[in-house]
Amino acid sequence: MEKSDQWRQKMKLIIDSNSQNEAFARTVVAAYITRLDPTLEELADVKTAVSEAVTNSILHGYNNGEGEIEIVCEIKGQDIMVEITDHGVGIPDIEKAMEPLYTTKPEWERSGMGFAFMEAFMDELEVYSEVGKGTRVKLSKHIGDRT
Amino acid sequence: MEKSDQWRQKMKLIIDSNSQNEAFARTVVAAYITRLDPTLEELADVKTAVSEAVTNSILHGYNNGEGEIEIVCEIKGQDIMVEITDHGVGIPDIEKAMEPLYTTKPEWERSGMGFAFMEAFMDELEVYSEVGKGTRVKLSKHIGDRT
């Protein structure tokens, strides 16, 4: 983790894939970005997005089984970037997966709205995935007024 | 991170060495061990010990300069283990360093009580160090002795 730039800060968290760690992960990211003094709404947006991504890794990536989830959070000025990575089954068709209401687990009462929420609550969403290798979701957001 | 044993849970946090991250690190460890239903006093004990260890890595290990600090937290039943590792200057004489009131930074108004606090607030303290390589502090505590 380079720290060449005063304004660049970075942390990495590695957790086991289980539902108890979902609340933990979103709390850690929230605690980290508290140094930017976000509004309640901004913080809730980030927590919701992180929750959705981590839940996806647990339920879809690892199919509720064992595995590790890596969460990297970077701050640059007032911009935050959160990357959630799993080494699970991967996504065969990312475009389709990102369509609102699309889910491969209707039997688990999944809404298919996870990616839609991530997109709505963050400024940017990027998804990288390889079948059999895993999935990386990159979420970005500017905290505070742009004006 | 193996998860062969149902009762073994593990997380890893990597942070930059700076004083803002000291509060963050102890908060993350505290948040992680809330799953063991501790009292606020038990939380405060663990936080104090983690704080002292992380502060040592920042001030002594990296001499207030750049570096990474790794914090691993493991839970087994009601026992927690927290390992704080830096890749800093290391400690030439661990026994001497652990003596109460001993400090190599009297000019910074250090009290020399860091290791003494870690020992007092946790059940076990182990210190491993190699000059030029870095230092690892291992803190253990049982949570939930309700009298």
Next chain:
Amino acid sequence: MGEIKRFMRDDGMIKISRTMKENGWKVKLAAQRLGQELGRQATVDEIAAATELEPEEIAVAIEANRDVDSIYRPVYQ
């Protein structure tokens, strides 16, 4: 999507630093009250039930409370 956000949230522009300090006081008061009622120290789960905060949020809240306390302490660093 803007509507979904508005539907889900009504907490607008309040800064998190303020809310965290309030949560810190809530936790402190609940811990005191529960401690008296139970005749022993309250646990995080008990405080969570009383404050409607998640256990992890309690860990964050007591940290914020510590910052409030330290305003009244002499600077020693």
